Amino acid sequence: MVSVIISEKPSVAKNIADALNIKNRKDGYFEGKDYIVTWAFGHLLQLYDVKDYDEGMAKWRMENFPFIPSHFRYKIKSDPRHKEKEDLGAKKQLKIIYHLINRNDVDSVISACDYDREGQVIGDTIIYNLKTKKQVYRLLLNEWTPDEVLKGLQNLKPNTEMRPLLDAGISRQWADWVIGINLTSVATLKFQKGSGKALNIGRVLLPTLKIIYDRDKEIENFVPEDYFKLATTFKTKDGNEYEGTYVEDEKDKFKNKETLVFIQQALSNQTATILDKKVERKKEYPPYLFNLSNLQGFITSKYKGWTSDKVLKVAQSLYEKKYITYPRTASVVLEESLVDKAAKVLNNLKKGLPYENEITFAKKKRVFNNSKVESHSAITPTYLLPKSLSGDEEIVYHAIKNRFIMQFMPIAEHEETNIITKVNHDEIKGLFTSKGKVQLIEGWKKIEKIESKDTILPLVNINEIVSIVDHKLTSHVTKPPKHHTEKTLLRVMETCGKGKGKEDEDSEEMMAAILSGYSIGTPATRAETIKKLKDVGYITTQNKSLICTVLGRKLVETFPVKELFDLEFTGRLEKTLFDIEKQNLNKESFLNLIFDFTTDAVKTIKNKKDIIINEVSNEKKTIEVLGKCPLCGHGIIEGQKGFGCSNWKNGCKFVIWKNDKYLASMKKKPTKTMVKSLLKNGVVLVKGLTSKKGNKFDAYLRYEKNSDNEYFSWKLEFLEKQEVKKRN
Structure with a gap:
């Protein structure tokens, strides 16, 4: 008899067919002697829309909500371009899958979708929608290499054992549908003027927005404070110098300048004594293996133009090509059963x-530890070495590869020296501290050429007398916290704000928080959430910073269902889904909680005073052409992030970014008028530029194509030079 294997995507089906040496490809499947391998395209089925349950719900009316179906139903997914129509590709593939399962020679079905909540839902909705009586099994793999596929097919599990995972996936899907449909509808009706666009409300969307809003407000309300530091240069009897910072009661920043002025004056003609000296040899362990959030944070902070969504897409591509293990993981260590595989x-x-x-x-506890693995081990390369990778794949693969190799390199070591110097003056109560560091063993740092800055202190002995050769009193200003980046936002989402003060992503506290299931979203959905916040206009980006838009701010300040902004509330919901997966809670209890919450939330919104926080204009904007593209001759138009060529879909790369770094360094942004003049004359006079020293000046700017590529660079000419040209 024959088994039908259903994978989540065509590329994975090809991997399985290759492992089984099946060459016979047909329309929508591969056919071998014992196995038929077919595929979905992600979700082939989706939940009904509201209007599918009741045609009268097609037009949103306040009295129609809350709407909670008595039975949730599924349909063929909609065409992305024509939401009212079925996706014909999905319809055809579903028909092929059902035909294969119903064949007389087929006695069992194997779901080979990704081993996570979403994958379980994708496979089970397809299989059980058919109401087949044939035996259903589950193939649970962390990578798609031939060895693992063959091994996995020898260790199939009955799909009934996956019921808790399905319940968690269904609970998440239904809960997000109920909250999203109901609250988006009533919020749009209540707080928005104009139609054609919705005011998006979501279980994961709003708390994530609130994290960014809170940081923006923190920066906005920050009041800078002056503080002062006193540094003194000491000289040993051998003529070696070192610097010490004045400390009093373990404090080296002083708000009162007079305190340090007095100390500085008292330093004249004094000597000092080495009170204490400590030399410690310290070990520096490599950072843990990557989970998805850490990988996204690492890449987005290191490389310009990367988003967490892009990192996930590239990692998914590498996974489907068999070069890395499953990327949507929260773990940073490996299961102990993977020791032999890791060695290979x-x-x-x-x-x-x-x-x-x-x-x-070596089998290290820091790398292999069952107690710190949740569902999937950390991301590692597989034994298959890539023959060719795209530039983006190269970046992500090498980051994962390097992080893996680091674990088995020598531990880096440095020597840390602390010297405490006491000035021999009764009225100087404080001490001067000096810190030195010398790298002794480079170890794993060699892999990514991580340079350590050495601060070498001279050889001194306790009770040695040193002289004072210089002292400097400096003034400083406290700085506001930084805007969130995708890296810092992912950290807060991953731990639901617990341990957010910790910079060390490898801390035990951080790992415990991640593995508790108490988070905002899952590794698989966080990137999508950040992208959606940008797409719906609640946040924007400035370089790598994430910032609330006016609409995002208004929503946080106006939307009355405050629980949805609360990290604790959202974390508890995610933890409940985690508990369903672990069989500590049932699906029905969770869904009843969600239905009650949604009913109360709708009532709260209805009772709120009418306030318009967003006005949608239905007038079609006429696109103004600012000039001809110097590369291809098509029109240059204004976009959200820059002034670019209308021929960009065909590959034209001409653009002047609105957050252009060169102009920003002179405190300027490109304007429509400036771009028009530049395109017409090839040069533009820009007034009020700011130099590095803060002086204002005017200059001519050109935007010229680089000789070795299709990109452009700015050329600045001072007025005097231009005026000389004109006179000549």
Whole structure:
């Protein structure tokens, strides 16, 4: 008899077929002797829309809400371009899958969708919608290499064992549908003027928005304070100098300048004594293996133009090509059962590296630890070495590969020296502290060429007398906190704000918070949430910073269902889904909680005073052409982030970004008038530029194509030079 294997995507089906040596490809599936391998395209089925339950709900009316179906139903997913129509590709593939399952020679079905909540829902909605009586099994894999596929098919589980995972996935899907449909509808009716666009409300969307809003307000309300520091240069009897900072009661920042002025005056003609000296040898362990959030944070903070959504897409591509393990994981360590596999992978990866002889495999608790793995192990390379990668894939693959190899390199070590110096003057109560650091063993830092700055202190002895050769009193101003970036936002979402003061992503507290299931969203959905916040206009980006828009601010300040902004509330909901997965709670209890919450929330919104926080204009904007593209001759138009070529879909790269760094360095942003003049004359006079020293000046700017590529760079000419040209 034959088994039908259903994978989540065509590329994964091809991996399974290759592992089984099935060459016979047909329309929508591969057919072999014992297995037929077919595929979905992600979700082939989606939940009914409101109007599918009741045609009278097609037009939103306040009296129609709350709306909670007695039975949730599924339909073929909609065409992305024509929401009212079925996706014909999905319809055809579904028909093929059902035909295969119903064949007389088929006795079982194997779901090979991703081993997570979403994957379980994708497979089970397809299989159980058919109401088949044939035996259903589950293939649970963390990677799609041939070895793992063959091994996995020998260790299938009955799909009934996955019921808790399905319940968690269904609970998440239904809860988000009920909250999203009801609250988006009533909020749009209540707080928005004009139609054609909705005011998006979501269980994960709003708390994420609130994190960004809170940081923006913190920066806005920040009051800078002056503080002062006193540094003194000491000289040993051997003529070596070192610097110490004045500390009193463990404080080196002083708000009162007079205190330090007095100390500074008292330093004249004094000597000092070395009161204490400590030299410690310290170990620096490599950062843990990547989970998805840490990988996204690492890449988005290191490389310009990357978003967490893009990192996930590239990682997913590498996973489907069999080069890395499952990327949507929260764990930063590996299961202990993976020791032999990891050794094999390391052996493949290290060959030919300049530090190959320093790479030694060992079963380390820091790498292999069952108690710190939740569902999926950390992301690692597989034993298959990529033959060719795109530029983006190269960046993500090498980050994962390097992080894996680091675990088996020597631990880096440095020597830390602390000297405490006491000035020999009765009225100087405080001490001067000096810190030095010297890297002794580079170890794993070699892999990414992480440079350590050495601060070398001279050799001194306790009770040694030193002289004072210089002192400096400096003034400083406290700085506001920084805007959130995707990296810092992902950290707060991952831990639901717990341990958010910790910079160290490898701390035990951070890991415990991540593995508790108490979070905002899941590794798979956080990138999508950040992207959606941008798409619906609640946040915007400035370089790498995430900032609330006016609409985002108004929503936080006006929307009356405050629980949806509360990290504790959202964390508890995510924890409940986690508990359903672990069989500590049932689906029905959770859904009843969601239905009651939604009913109360709708009532709260209806009773709120009418306030318009968003006005949608239905007038079609006429697109103004600012001039001809210097590369291809098409029109230059204004977009949300820049002034670019209307021929961009065909590959034209001409653009002047609104947050252009060169102009920003002179405190200017490009304007429509400036771009028009530049395109017409090839040069534009820009007034009120600011120099590095803060002086204002006027200059001519050109935007010229680089000789070696299709990009453009600014050329600045001072007025005097231009005036000379004119006179000549």
